[in-house]
Amino acid sequence: MRPLRNVNLFLGGFLVLVIVATALLSSVYTPYDPNRMDLLRRFLPPDASHPLGTDQYGRDMLSRVMKGAVNSLVVGWVAVGIGMGFGVLLGSLAAYWGGWRDEGIMRLMDVFYGFPAVLSAILITSILGPGIVNSMLAIGIFYIPIFTRLTRAASLSIWQRDYVTSARAVGQSNRAIIWHTVLPNILSPLIVQVTVQFAIAILAEAALSYLGLGTQPPHASWGRMLNEAQTFMEISPWLAIFPGLAIAVAVLGFNLLGDGLRDLLDPKLTRARR
Amino acid sequence: MFAYFLKRVIILLATLFLVSGAIFVVLQVLPGDPAQIILGIKATPETLRDLRHKLGLDLPLPVQYLNWIGGVIRGDLGRSITYDVPITSLIISRLQVTIPLALLSILFAVVFSIPLGVYAAIHRNRPGDYGVMVFSQIGLAIPAFWAGILLILLFAVELRWFSAGGFKSWGETPWGALKSLLLPALSLGLIRAAVLARLTRSCMLEVLGEDYIRTARSKGLTEKVVVYKHAFRNALIPVVTIVGLQMGELLAGAIVIENVFHLPGLGRLIFLAIGQRDLPVVQGVSLLIAFLIVVVNFAVDVIYGIVDPRIRAGSTMN
Numbered sequence: 001m002r003p004l005r006n007v008n009l010f011l012g013g014f015l016v017l018v019i020v021a022t023a024l025l026s027s028v029y030t031p032y033d034p035n036r037m038d039l040l041r042r043f044l045p046p047d048a049s050h051p052l053g054t055d056q057y058g059r060d061m062l063s064r065v066m067k068g069a070v071n072s073l074v075v076g077w078v079a080v081g082i083g084m085g086f087g088v089l090l091g092s093l094a095a096y097w098g099g100w101r102d103e104g105i106m107r108l109m110d111v112f113y114g115f116p117a118v119l120s121a122i123l124i125t126s127i128l129g130p131g132i133v134n135s136m137l138a139i140g141i142f143y144i145p146i147f148t149r150l151t152r153a154a155s156l157s158i159w160q161r162d163y164v165t166s167a168r169a170v171g172q173s174n175r176a177i178i179w180h181t182v183l184p185n186i187l188s189p190l191i192v193q194v195t196v197q198f199a200i201a202i203l204a205e206a207a208l209s210y211l212g213l214g215t216q217p218p219h220a221s222w223g224r225m226l227n228e229a230q231t232f233m234e235i236s237p238w239l240a241i242f243p244g245l246a247i248a249v250a251v252l253g254f255n256l257l258g259d260g261l262r263d264l265l266d267p268k269l270t271r272a273r274r
Numbered sequence: 275m276f277a278y279f280l281k282r283v284i285i286l287l288a289t290l291f292l293v294s295g296a297i298f299v300v301l302q303v304l305p306g307d308p309a310q311i312i313l314g315i316k317a318t319p320e321t322l323r324d325l326r327h328k329l330g331l332d333l334p335l336p337v338q339y340l341n342w343i344g345g346v347i348r349g350d351l352g353r354s355i356t357y358d359v360p361i362t363s364l365i366i367s368r369l370q371v372t373i374p375l376a377l378l379s380i381l382f383a384v385v386f387s388i389p390l391g392v393y394a395a396i397h398r399n400r401p402g403d404y405g406v407m408v409f410s411q412i413g414l415a416i417p418a419f420w421a422g423i424l425l426i427l428l429f430a431v432e433l434r435w436f437s438a439g440g441f442k443s444w445g446e447t448p449w450g451a452l453k454s455l456l457l458p459a460l461s462l463g464l465i466r467a468a469v470l471a472r473l474t475r476s477c478m479l480e481v482l483g484e485d486y487i488r489t490a491r492s493k494g495l496t497e498k499v500v501v502y503k504h505a506f507r508n509a510l511i512p513v514v515t516i517v518g519l520q521m522g523e524l525l526a527g528a529i530v531i532e533n534v535f536h537l538p539g540l541g542r543l544i545f546l547a548i549g550q551r552d553l554p555v556v557q558g559v560s561l562l563i564a565f566l567i568v569v570v571n572f573a574v575d576v577i578y579g580i581v582d583p584r585i586r587a588g589s590t591m592n
Contacts, residue, residue, distance in 0.1 A: 203417050210530065226420060230534070233438075244420035252411060
C-alpha cells in the first residue's frame with residue numbers, strides 16, 4: 001500500500017505527533033505550574049482562564065494533562081526498551097541455538113506469558129515499591145516474552161534463507177550474521193510490535209497509577225488523576241473526562257500508527273486481512 | 275492421539291510446577307515480615323520467633339515450598355493473616371462476585387461484538403463496516419477503568435439508575451447483586467467487544483472467500499443461508515476459542531474494575547492482600563489465577579488436537 005493512501009498511518013502519526021509535541025511543549029511551557037495548589041480556585045469548571053477547569057487542590061487541569069503526556073511517553077519508551085532489549089537478545093539466541101536451550105528459553109517465556117500482565121505488574125510494583133521507575137520495570141519485564149517470541153519466530157525463517165548460507169560461506173561469524181543479516185531483516189515486525197506495545201504500556205501505566213502503584217503524587221499522571229477525580233465526580237465531572245480522553249487519544253494514535261506501519265511494511269499481511 | 279495428549283499433560287504439569295515455583299520465589303521477596311504484621315510493632319523478639327516457628331517461616335525455603343504445595347494439592351491454601359480464616363473459603367466467597375462478573379462481561383462482549391463483526395464483514399468497505407471498525411479502534415483505546423468511571427458518571431451520578439459501587443450479596447437480594455455487577459461487566463465487556471468485533475469480521479471475511487462458499491452461492495442458495503448457515507458457523511470456531519482464552523485477561527481486568535466499583539471480588543482481595551502483606555492470600559489467589567489460565571490453554575490445545583488432526587500430527591512430528 002502506498003503511504004499516501006494509508007489513512008491509519010497518517011491519522012495515527014498525527015495523533016502521536018500531537019502527544020509528543022504536547023509532552024515536549026510541557027517541558028518548557030505550561031499555562032500554570034502543574035503542581036501549584038490554589039485552594040481559593042478549587043473545582044473551577046472549564047473557562048477561558050482554565051480551559052479544562054481546576055482540581056480539588058485548585059491545580060490547573062490543562063497543565064496537569066499536558067505534563068501527564070511526558071509521564072506516559074517516558075514509561076512507554078523505557079518499558080518497550082526493556083522488553084525489546086532483552087526480548088530481541090533472547091529470541092535471537094533461541095533461534096540461533098535451537099535444541100534444548102531454545103526449548104528452555106521458550107518454556108520460561110511461556111511461564112511469564114501465561115500470567116496476566118496487570119497482575120504481574122501489581123506483584124512486581126508491590127515488591128519493588130510504588131513509583132514510576134518500578135512501574136516501567138514491571139511493564140518492561142512483562143514485554144520480554146512478547147519480543148522474545150516475535151524475534152525467535154521471525155529469525156527462524158531468516159536463518160533458512162540462502163543469503164545467510166552465503167554469509168556463512170564467506171566466513172562471517174555467527175555474531176556478525178545475527179547483527180548484520182538476521183536483525184535488519186526482522187526489523188519490520190519489530191517496529192510494528194513496538195508501536196502496539198507502546199499503546200499497551202500507556203494503558204498499563206494508567207491502570208497502575210489508578211491503583212496507586214505507578215506515578216506518585218504530586219506528579220501528574222493520567223491514571224492517578226482519574227483515581228482522584230472519581231471521589232469528586234458529583235461536583236466536578238470534568239475531572240474524570242479529560243485525563244481519560246488524553247489516554248484514549250494517545251493509545252488510539254499508537255494503535256493506528258501500528259496498523260498503518262503494518263500496512264506499509266507488510267503488504268502481504270494487509271492483502272490477507274482484506 | 276494418546277501421545278499428543280500425554281505430551282500436553284506433561285507440558286501442563288511442568289508449567290504448573292514452574293508457575294507455582296515462580297509465585298513462591300517472587301513472593302518471598304515481598305517486603306515485610308508476616309509475623310511482624312500479625313503481632314504489630316510492639317511485639318517482642320521472643321513472640322516474633324515463636325510465631326515464625328508456628329507459621330513455619332523459620333524452615334528452609336525448599337521445605338516451605340514443599341509444605342505449601344503439599345497443602346495446595348490437599349486443597350488447603352493456608353490461613354489468611356489479615357482475616358484469620360481459611361484462604362479456600364475466602365476465595366470461594368469472593369468467586370461469587372468475580373465469576374458472575376467475568377461471565378456477564380463475556381456475555382456483553384459476545385452480544386455486542388458478533389453481530390457487529392458479521393455486519394461489518396457482509397458490508398465490507400461500506401459505511402457500516404467503517405463504523406464498526408471505528409467503534410473497534412475506539413474500544414481498544416479506552417481503558418476499561420475509564421469506561422467504568424464514565425458509566426458511573428452517566429448511570430449513577432446523572433441518571434441515578436444504579437449505585438456508584440458496592441455489592442449486595444446474592445442471598446440478600448439476587449436482583450440487587452446482579453444490578454451491582456451490570457455496570458462493571460459492561461465496562462469490561464465493551465472493551466472485549468472491540469477486540470472480538472474485529473476478530474469476527476476478519477474470520478468472516480476469510481471464510482466468505484473460501485471455495486465452498488462460492489459453491490454454495492453457485493448452487494443458488496440465498497445470501498442469508500450462505501452467510502448464516504455456511505460462513506458464520508465456520509467463522510465462529512476461532513472466535514469462540516479467543517473468548518475462552520480471554521479468561522486470564524478478564525480475571526486480571528477484574529482487579530482494576532473491582533477497585534473502580536468497590537466490589538468484594540477476587541481482584542480486590544489480592545490487591546488489598548498485597549497492601550496488607552497477607553502473603554498466603556497473595557500466593558493462593560495468584561496460583562488460582564495462573565492455574566485457571568494454564569488449564570484453559572491446555573483444554574484449548576487438547577480440543578484443537580481432537581478437532582484438527584493436522585495439529586496432532588505436527589506435534590508428534592516435532
